[in-house]
Amino acid sequence: MTRVLHVLDHGLPLHSGYAFRTRAIMAAQLAAGMDVRAITGVRQGTTATGANPEIVDGLTFYRTPGRLGSVAGLREMREIGALADALERLCENWRPDVFHAHSPLMNGLAASRAGSALGIPVVYEIRAFWEDAAVGNGTGSEGSLRYRMTRSLENRAVAAADAVVTICKGLRDDLVIRGVAPGKITIVPNAVDLNLFGSPLPRDAALARELDLGEGPVIGFLGSFYPYEGLADLIAAMPAIVEAHPGARLLLIGGGPEADALRAAAERSSAAPAIRFVGRVPHAEVERYYSLVDVVAYPRKAMRLTELVTPLKPLEAMAQGKMVAASAVGGHRELIVEGMTGTLFAPDDPAALAAALNQLLSRRDEWPARRIVASEFVRRERDWAGNVERYRTVYQRLLERGPIAASAAAA
Known part of the structure; x- marks a missing residue:
């Protein structure tokens, strides 16, 4: 041994x-x-x-x-x-x-x-x-x-x-x-430890009502609020997303050095009523929040860190049966095949982010097949x-x- x-x-x-x-x-x-x-x-x-x-x-x-x-x-x-x-x-x-x-x-x-x-x-x-x-x-x-x-x-x-x-x-x-x-x-x-993330929960209707998410669709981010995550770009993209999809909501779960600045940016946004901050949640509760999200977004900024390093969170989202949208930095390109395991968009560009998410939200008929491809990728290789x-x-x-x-x- x-x-x-x-x-x-x-x-x-x-x-x-x-x-x-x-x-x-x-x-x-x-x-x-x-x-x-x-x-x-x-x-x-x-x-x-x-x-x-x-x-x-x-x-x-x-x-x-x-x-x-x-x-x-x-x-x-x-x-x-x-x-x-x-x-x-x-x-x-x-x-x-x-x-x-x-x-x-x-x-x-x-x-x-x-x-x-x-x-x-x-x-x-x-x-x-x-x-x-x-x-x-x-x-x-x-x-x-x-x-x-x-x-x-x-x-x-x-x-x-x-x-x-x-x-x-x-x-x-x-x-x-x-x-x-x-x-x-x-x-x-x-x-991914599929014993933890391999069996997605059904949508938690009570939690959705508590957070006033309506019928959605819900775009989410679960993780730490660091500058390189590009969450300010996601907030900046929300007005264009809400204009195309009035029911859209943004759910930001987590915390970190950028939290106060992001809250301030959200308050200034014309899409402020559509943006929800939850703060950090116990790890045992993470799956409940995943159940509320339709598309998990990862708008990482382009820099050496994000070009060289692959994150874990997109794999967890795939295992949870979620659609994944991410900036086309090197670390994401190692994980995501455009149109198959996820959607890629230009980094550092809120307009490109909004366009990619609007297109994804308009093609919900394609989601079931893409969910299967992504979850099978995780089970087979990750x-x-x-x-x-x-x-x-x-x-x-x-x-x-x-x-x-x-x-x-x-x-």
Whole structure:
């Protein structure tokens, strides 16, 4: 039985797309017969010691004690050291066959430091480049000193790992351009836990009345309100959509840094009566809100982050039997085939967004067939139960090399 320790920035019981992907991976690996546990870094915000695991949703998490520092650079170096030390202490009582570290880069560097000392091979999985995520979140700028330093450390984490996993082709291709050998990289794409999202609920009529949605159609977004999501463009498109489809409603579910600005933009809009903000909802309630939505929209802005990284949410929407409309950035084009698994429109263009949604809403007779195509795509190619076997192949390749070879490669 292969023993795998996932090395994480954060995890359950915290809720985020990062935590939910991790949960799906771990649950699928356990179901596939692996012995799987995880350790979270200092950013989890726990006072527990690494020797005392926490069980959440049947999954085992160890924690790294400590507090975040205040000086950039020194703070990250201390995080790496604390996590590496926690890994070594944990391995005194339970020794994994593989460290599986997930971005950001501090986890990869910590795992490689501990792996080199212990002779344990390291898989480093990149879900997004940290420097590009900072730009997308509005906390960094492309080309700045901090951006270049972070990129350099990312390259170091990739070089130190024995194998690298990315979640999509865009990230893989960027690494190859940087000089990483293609054979070192495996793509394990985003997928859906069909035990959670594979059985859509019927429309929740009581909730629809509570939110005053009328007969619809309902356009929805479920997720975090970051600048790169382009939700201001969706709000700007609503007057033209309501003009063509007077019953249309926009349902925005979630929260984040853009929440106040988006509410202000909605209040100024001539379509304000058609726009609903719900705020964050418990994860257990998400399917109730999906049941209200006819079309899920993802108007992401065009930038490095969105061109390189595929999101998870469109796959969940497909699994829920929803129509998907998304901007034609690179991450969406990896998931969506125009007219088959979804509708694509030009990014950063509210008029193009409105035109695409109006056309989609006018062709409801085509929806049943398109729903079947999209849901079958998810079941066939993006179900975690099958997708997780890609990891087993990576692990086995490293373990066949033996601990000495793996340790030397990580050094």
